[in-house]
Amino acid sequence: MNKSLTTFDILGLGFMTFAFFLGAGNIIFPPLAGFLAGEHLPSAMSGFLLTAVGLPLVTLLAAAMAGGGLPTMGRYLPPLVVTIMATAIFIIIGPAFAAPRTGLVAYEMGLKPFLAHPSQFTLTLYTLVFFGVVLLLSLNQGRLLDAVGKILTPILLLLLISLAVAVFMNPQGTQPPVSEVYQAQPFVKGFIEGYNTMDTFAALMFGMLILDVLRQKGVTEKRVQSRYLAIAALIAAAGLGFVYISLFILGGTSLGVVDSANNGGEIISAYVLSLFGTPGLWILAAIVTLACLTTAVGLVSACGDYFFRLTGKLGYRRWVVIMSVLCTLVANIGLNSLIALSVPVLVAFYPVAVALVLATYLQPLMRGPVMAYRVILAVALIFGLIDGLQAAGLDMSVFHWLPMFDIGMAWVIPTAVASIVGLTLSAPKRKAAEAQA
Incomplete structure (x- = not known):
């Protein structure tokens, strides 16, 4: 029997989708782009939003229209090509780059500022704990909607709204000058910067994951599944747009708070310290940790499900364990090295x-x-x-x-x-x- 979701379940599904997207790259890249764009911020932000919000949205809508994620969307390609594409995307978005980056950013912004003597040992210990929690949340797919969409995400959203309101109501600095990289083509530069979120790749994965969650909730009719997936995509896009605009404005009003910056994490940390003092850094740690944790859960779950379906061996739970271990190992190379390799x-x-x-x-x-x-x-x-x-x-x-x-x-x-x-x-x-x- 085909079931219908309650309004609360639909919102939970949308928040879950939003939480899966909202992770490491979504937080660290917009502030730096806003800082470097200067007076070209509106143009750069438009390009970034097109890539980081528009493309994931139309990808999820395409998945809803096709009735599935990458395998269904690629049904007119040779099966081997689809398998190679899917495997490459899942490796990129999973254990190679995106998933380990969530743990690294959570460490850099959520714990490192409070350490007197950060070291490789502290990074290793943190990633073991971080991906251990990810593993626990990912082991049972049937509980994803409850564990992620209904508990973690509302807390995360409240924290982000608090920061956004403070940025809009009480900007801490002035507009920086335009950097050289944003002088000629700010829209195009912003568009390419949006690649770093990897969210279009993620949308190809999450389309399948969301449909699996719907099936486990008793929603079996494809037309109804597509409608719920489209609603979840719109909720996620609205949330991402709000976060990106807030973080762009944060970066675009941060001259004086910082004189220069190498990454968005430095800008956010300095801005939050200026706004809220030391307690603000604890708020920031909570925001970043929750954002990265929820994204990591989505990535590890989707990767585990894909490789189990691909091989038919080991089982979903064992693949989740493998993914978590690989993410822990890769994360220990450091954030800067990982970003440089991924571009x-x-x-x-x-x-x-x-x-x-x-x-x-x-x-x-x-x-x-x-x-x-x-x-x-x-x-x-x-x-x-x-x-x-x-x-x-x-x-x-x-x-x-x-x-x-x-x-x-x-x-x-x-x-x-x-x-x-x-x-x-x-x-x-x-x-x-x-x-x-």
């Missing part, structure tokens, strides 16, 4: 995720979706790799003639052209029939 990878593969979402929306208009999907995603991958290699420091000047190459977005126009061409392509009747079957 070229994100620049290279983010276009593929965007292309998949675009193809999902265009699919009803395609004459031959099998061929169209392959062309669109292949083009996005090729030109995304060019951007990624350039971001990694390799000399790619031979491609300087490509439009938008100099701003790290050489993939945009070729992917758009491939999408238009894809609408005109027709597949052989035999292959089209096989795809529909």
Whole structure:
């Protein structure tokens, strides 16, 4: 029997989705962008919001429309390609980068400011405790909605609202000057900075996770599942937009509180100390720890579920244990090193995720979706790799003639052209029939 969720359950589902997205990158990147953008803050913030809120929103809506996450959205691609894509995304968003980063940021902003002599030992001990808690919350998927959406997230939201109100009502500094990186193309720079949240990758994962939670709640009809998923996506997008705008304004009014900054964590810590004094740092520690913890739970749970489904071995619980252990190990390389390693990878593969979402929306208009999907995603991958290699420091000047190459977005126009061409392509009747079957 198909059940309906209560209003309280729907809000819990939305808050759970919001909490899964709201993590390390969401907190540390907007303040730094706001600080560096100066008078170009509105333009830079618009670009960032497009990537960090708009793309995850349309990805979840695409997942709702397709009736599932990455496997369903990629059904017109060869199964091996979908498996490789999914595995790469889950590794990036899971144990390789995003999940370990949650523990590192929680340590850097939630504990390190209170330590007289922070060391590698304290980092190791903290990550063991942090990912131990993540493991406990992730072991039983059926309790995710209750444990995350209904308990942790309301507390987190109240803390974030308190900070946001203080920033709006009592800004602590003045607007910084525009940095060189935001002089020429602030909108594009903000757009690319939004990659660092990894939320479009996360949306491809969370779509499946949310549908699993709905099934466990007794919601079995696909149309109803899609509606609830869309509502959850809108709630999450509204929450993320509120947080990002607040943090951008915080960074954009912080000159005098800080004279320079290497990361957003430094700006937030100094701003909170100026607003609330030492007790404010405890509030900040609570905000960051809850945000990172809830995101880590979502990432580890989704990764454990995916690799169990992929291999059919070990079981969900054992995969969750493996993911938690890997996250603990990777986190111990340090925050700066992890961010530096992740940037070229994100620049290279983010276009593929965007292309998949675009193809999902265009699919009803395609004459031959099998061929169209392959062309669109292949083009996005090729030109995304060019951007990624350039971001990694390799000399790619031979491609300087490509439009938008100099701003790290050489993939945009070729992917758009491939999408238009894809609408005109027709597949052989035999292959089209096989795809529909």
